[in-house]
Amino acid sequence: MNELALQTYEMARRSVVKVLRQPALVIPPILFPLIMMGINVSGLDAATEIPGFPTDSYLDFAIAFPMIQGALFASINAGSSVARDVETGFLNRLALTPMQRAAMLLGLFTGEMLIAFVSTLIYLAVGFAAGLHFASGFAGVLVLLALSLLIALAFAGLGAFIGLRTGSPEAVQGVFPLLFVFLFLSSGSLPRDLIEHDWFRIVATWNPVSYLFEGLRSLIIFGWQARELALGFGFAAAIAVLGVFGATTALRTRVAVR
Amino acid sequence: MSLAASAGIEVEGLVREFKNGPRAVDGIHLRVAPGEIYGFLGPNGAGKSTTVLMLTTLLPPTDGTARVAGHDIRREGAAVRAAIGAALQEAALDPLLTGQDHMRLQTTLQGIPKGERRARGDELLERVGLMDAADRKVGGYSGGMKRRLDLALALVHRPRVLFLDEPTTGLDPSSRADLWDEVARLAREDGTTVFLTTQYLEEADVLADRVGIIDKGGIVAEGTPEALKAEIGRPSVEATPADRADRDAVAGVLSRFGSAVPAPPGAAAVRLESGENLAEVVRALDAADLAVADLQLHQPSLDDVFLAKTGRKLDPPASEEPAAV
Structure with a gap:
């Protein structure tokens, strides 16, 4: 294994070990989105009766919600973890080793993506057990996992940026409700063309999170839709580039060593 | 090199x-x-x-x-x-x-x-x-x-x-x-x-x-710690009178033996001039009929060096109790 891969592996291992040793960081991020999905599926099932609703199973529509929510938790984990490293001086310890700076973030992101990947598998397993239909078949499941990973990277990048910039786990936690607002002001609960209020529909149309939902959902409900997939992957990649670039710049400022 | x-x-x-x-x-x-x-x-x-x-x-x-x-x-x-x-x-x-x-x-x-x-x-x-x-x-x-x-x-x-x-x-x-x-x-x-x-x-x-x-x-x-202490050189003597009202009188007697240095409340202290010793201080206090509750001779410490160089004492942080193991 080359040096960068080895260092990335060790940093990713640290991220995963830390999460596994805190049940509070494992159980709620998996359970809470599933509970939310259960409530939505049983409470909003009647929405499938609305003319134009794309499926007669609200579960098929709602399964994307926990996936995005899980990625959101990854952003909080990544941000809090790196902010705590700033706060405790652990980042200085790392900066004093000859490790490649890229490995610091690569390791963190790899760890968070791995956790998001396992969470998505659990959501899918629960979904299939509850009768989820998957229009794009097995290949679609693989593409969905890839998109989920990219979304997790995007959100983890944003979280790491905020964590490194502020150096405060509390500040990262403080941003959480704001990110949650983005989740709800999107097409997460209803297709955009069925949102009655104009302001909500306009906000959901401008909200990039809508296209993440729609990309994931297209694979489940419709099969292969090039436009939805391109927008989903495109917005996820754009947010990931922004987040990773921001985090890299913030890290460079934090460990301004030659 | x-x-x-x-x-x-x-x-x-x-x-x-x-x-x-x-x-x-x-x-x-x-x-x-x-x-x-x-x-x-x-x-x-x-x-x-x-x-x-x-x-x-x-x-x-x-x-x-x-x-x-x-x-x-x-x-x-x-x-x-x-x-x-x-x-x-x-x-x-x-x-x-x-x-x-x-x-x-x-x-x-x-x-x-x-x-x-x-x-x-x-x-x-x-x-x-x-x-x-x-x-x-x-x-x-x-x-x-x-x-x-x-x-x-x-x-x-x-x-x-x-x-x-x-x-x-x-x-x-x-x-x-x-x-x-x-x-x-x-x-x-x-x-x-x-x-x-x-x-x-x-x-x-x-x-x-x-x-x-x-x-x-x-x-x-x-x-070196020794050289810094030697720079201060002379020891100091600190006396606490039995009656706090005698503090100024004690300080007056001590001033014959050296220059005043900071002392705790109720006490007086001087840095001894070369050649002076504790026995002479005791005799002088006795001759002045001053009862002393505590009399101490301090060898110079790094604290004295710090005091001499900065004009104030260095208060170390308090130790904490060990955490549960």
């Missing part, structure tokens, strides 16, 4: 200014010889930690420069970092990782060959007495255990120069003594150069070959 070329430290006019603040470090010069323990003594906010951050390349200087183990901190950061180990203020550990996890991460990131990592980690954990606790999460370690692990992690790559920033602050006396033993052993047996910042006069006195006293960003005195 300059003294810093092998494993020493040479500092030339190092300055660090922070935005809208005073100069945290104001043009200091110092030299530390290879294998020497240099005690950097000063109160909170004197500039000790800022100096360490610059010497370890974690903070760029505003002006001046330094060579650590022969490498310029401004231009050869990577070479400096490869030569040094550092245990900075507050043990920088992850509470969720075990001692063994930390050692694994540190040995890997320091580039220790795969086949040697485990043995090197175990050797260091053994040396600092943490082998039994190696598989426990660091969050449950006491303050002393954290400091010892921090020290062990700093030694993973066998650094030639070791920076310890207030390594015993907050430790109970027993943990402090253990750490002193280990630091002394490092310098004596391994020839490691140690740059140690401290607020504890006793620590500097016991451990350091030479001491630099820093106050308000500048070095106000430097030398």
